Amino acid sequence: MSSFIIAQGGGPTAVINQTLCGAIAAARELDPSIRILGARHGIRGLLSGDVVDLGGLSTDQLLRLGNTPNSGLGSTRDKPDPDRCDAILEALERFEARAFVYIGGNDTAGTLELLRARSTGACRFVHAPKTIDNDLVENDHVPGFISAATFVAQAIASVDLDFRAMPGIYVAIVMGRHAGFLTAAPAAWQSDPDDAPHLVYTPEQPFGLERFLGEVEAVYARLGRCVVAMSEGVQDEAGTAFAEALLKTGLADRDQHGNVQLSGGDLGLEIQRALKGRFPKARARVDTLGYLPRGFLGVIDPVDRAEAHAAGALAARRAFEESGSVVLTHDGQRTLPALVPLDRVAGRTRHMPQEFFAGQSTLSERGRGYFRRLLPSRPDLYTPFL
Amino acid sequence: MSSFIIAQGGGPTAVINQTLCGAIAAARELDPSIRILGARHGIRGLLSGDVVDLGGLSTDQLLRLGNTPNSGLGSTRDKPDPDRCDAILEALERFEARAFVYIGGNDTAGTLELLRARSTGACRFVHAPKTIDNDLVENDHVPGFISAATFVAQAIASVDLDFRAMPGIYVAIVMGRHAGFLTAAPAAWQSDPDDAPHLVYTPEQPFGLERFLGEVEAVYARLGRCVVAMSEGVQDEAGTAFAEALLKTGLADRDQHGNVQLSGGDLGLEIQRALKGRFPKARARVDTLGYLPRGFLGVIDPVDRAEAHAAGALAARRAFEESGSVVLTHDGQRTLPALVPLDRVAGRTRHMPQEFFAGQSTLSERGRGYFRRLLPSRPDLYTPFL
Numbered sequence: 001m002s003s004f005i006i007a008q009g010g011g012p013t014a015v016i017n018q019t020l021c022g023a024i025a026a027a028r029e030l031d032p033s034i035r036i037l038g039a040r041h042g043i044r045g046l047l048s049g050d051v052v053d054l055g056g057l058s059t060d061q062l063l064r065l066g067n068t069p070n071s072g073l074g075s076t077r078d079k080p081d082p083d084r085c086d087a088i089l090e091a092l093e094r095f096e097a098r099a100f101v102y103i104g105g106n107d108t109a110g111t112l113e114l115l116r117a118r119s120t121g122a123c124r125f126v127h128a129p130k131t132i133d134n135d136l137v138e139n140d141h142v143p144g145f146i147s148a149a150t151f152v153a154q155a156i157a158s159v160d161l162d163f164r165a166m167p168g169i170y171v172a173i174v175m176g177r178h179a180g181f182l183t184a185a186p187a188a189w190q191s192d193p194d195d196a197p198h199l200v201y202t203p204e205q206p207f208g209l210e211r212f213l214g215e216v217e218a219v220y221a222r223l224g225r226c227v228v229a230m231s232e233g234v235q236d237e238a239g240t241a242f243a244e245a246l247l248k249t250g251l252a253d254r255d256q257h258g259n260v261q262l263s264g265g266d267l268g269l270e271i272q273r274a275l276k277g278r279f280p281k282a283r284a285r286v287d288t289l290g291y292l293p294r295g296f297l298g299v300i301d302p303v304d305r306a307e308a309h310a311a312g313a314l315a316a317r318r319a320f321e322e323s324g325s326v327v328l329t330h331d332g333q334r335t336l337p338a339l340v341p342l343d344r345v346a347g348r349t350r351h352m353p354q355e356f357f358a359g360q361s362t363l364s365e366r367g368r369g370y371f372r373r374l375l376p377s378r379p380d381l382y383t384p385f386l
Numbered sequence: 387m388s389s390f391i392i393a394q395g396g397g398p399t400a401v402i403n404q405t406l407c408g409a410i411a412a413a414r415e416l417d418p419s420i421r422i423l424g425a426r427h428g429i430r431g432l433l434s435g436d437v438v439d440l441g442g443l444s445t446d447q448l449l450r451l452g453n454t455p456n457s458g459l460g461s462t463r464d465k466p467d468p469d470r471c472d473a474i475l476e477a478l479e480r481f482e483a484r485a486f487v488y489i490g491g492n493d494t495a496g497t498l499e500l501l502r503a504r505s506t507g508a509c510r511f512v513h514a515p516k517t518i519d520n521d522l523v524e525n526d527h528v529p530g531f532i533s534a535a536t537f538v539a540q541a542i543a544s545v546d547l548d549f550r551a552m553p554g555i556y557v558a559i560v561m562g563r564h565a566g567f568l569t570a571a572p573a574a575w576q577s578d579p580d581d582a583p584h585l586v587y588t589p590e591q592p593f594g595l596e597r598f599l600g601e602v603e604a605v606y607a608r609l610g611r612c613v614v615a616m617s618e619g620v621q622d623e624a625g626t627a628f629a630e631a632l633l634k635t636g637l638a639d640r641d642q643h644g645n646v647q648l649s650g651g652d653l654g655l656e657i658q659r660a661l662k663g664r665f666p667k668a669r670a671r672v673d674t675l676g677y678l679p680r681g682f683l684g685v686i687d688p689v690d691r692a693e694a695h696a697a698g699a700l701a702a703r704r705a706f707e708e709s710g711s712v713v714l715t716h717d718g719q720r721t722l723p724a725l726v727p728l729d730r731v732a733g734r735t736r737h738m739p740q741e742f743f744a745g746q747s748t749l750s751e752r753g754r755g756y757f758r759r760l761l762p763s764r765p766d767l768y769t770p771f772l
Binding site for chain 1: 394397398424426427438447450455456457458459460461462463536537540541543544545547548550551552556652654655658673674675676678680681682683684685765766767768769770771772
């Protein structure tokens, strides 16, 4: 009996289960007789035979699962070598898989492209996108981003009010190793030039501690406050991540993909130390938002939810015919999912385009406009006395 | 022309402007002829004459201001000495103040009690409560707490899903110098013994690094994950704050009240270091929630909003007659504001009662029940495969 296999890889998002449920519903509709299986913890479940029946979920169960954030099948960061790829292909044959839909980011697309290139069977490989980093090429934006970006925008707008009420300097360290979209997104809610984020530091622009401190000083002198959004992946002129240097301290670490793990607030501590040195009398606070934006129950955007669902549905429909990567396109009016070849997405990283920046640490109107199009409107904030 | 003066002190909450607007509306209703003035940045504005007209706000403007989080009049952490108290009393006389309503926490109540004790004039002094820490005595709970606690509960429940999907250890460091309510609140959403928070560390119970690591190890071995909520103010058997020791490093600092500023993730870094030492191969992550829970735009609880408004309204009504501190009482059915003498609240700290704990790092059913009564229900989470 042939089967249709779905799995989830990489970090979670608020809407990754919408994509899962969109795929389940579409596969069931196209072929009511097919066995729809979920591999637990991505390719790990495929290899160990740890699969669950997804086809038997009721509509009510699908709705509830879809509205639950974070990977419902479990996830993994494993990236298979050629030997493991062959083992996965054998597993797919055992399951008589007609299709394997893998929901994830860059690394997940890379795994699928490896499998597709080595496969000699009939199985199709389709990547369904998710990431809070918004760093998949070929996409206007990626499911999961809008919800995470809205969390960061709410954080920055809230803290801006706090610092209007009592002076000081605030830095939010935001996830994003190579792409600054999530860090820059709060600029969508700037309705006045003095609204936060006053400064934005992303991996796309060179970072230097002295320039940072000077820019903070100028804003703080002018407004009595300075609210900064900074990517965890900021790097110097030579492209060395600020956090990379911290590897030597033993605090940072590498994951299975060889990436530096930028966890634990070590970048934040360095920034805090620098601010205390330069502004010893100011209220200076650094918060590492860390995992909070990426699957936060309280901030699940309805547009993000619907787009994630549509991406999953298209992934399943196309997986009966061909391999590829689902992308979200935008024609100036509407956002629609489409399929592109896997190798156009796999292993590539999308960066913020240069025209999104007005300077090294400020956004252009074009950059703000992009985020404004994606995020919901800023809630009404009324501060006549500040 | 006599006046009615309102100000805000201390850190912000999501609903502190509801209290402000409740006070404005009630004062206007009781005496339509009185001048209602707001002192900007608390007693600072009183001393410098930096006051704004609040009586002229339209109903629409009041509604908008009330729905905007964080102190709309600006705030301060200044705590006056006797000389400054006399200067404030003189300022109140110049304004022909019949009443001074000051919205804030412990320190704000303390300032008002100082003023009341030294005053020989006709001005009444009423404290309207706010704090995310929930640490005001005589209160069942305090306006601002429910919204902040809901943020923390959402964070813990979201991260628990993340760590169900991929194993590891997570610690959220939560504000709370002396009281653990905010840290323990996520226990409200435990519907199963294996739901996070698996361990809770508050200032009310002695903290030791070795015991902590042992307890994490046991949970992690059993569930493959361990999600911890820890107060920034955890302290050892002798009552020395863990963060107090960090003062020597130059990273921690003292504010104007002589309190250690527990900012900047230094406690988080120590915990991260300890976890990496004990669990070198595990995904171990520490996030310092920092300022995020306390005035977050995305999590403003409607009950909290209404109670904050009612507390402000009662403060204004009673301020025409007598001094005191507004408290929220609970009669088993309803939450109602009431007035108690200022010296019963000023300068005191409410702690979590012993019966809220089952062990040093777990809550009793009674403790969970208290938080369950206050917080909204947990959103439906459906995870049949985890």
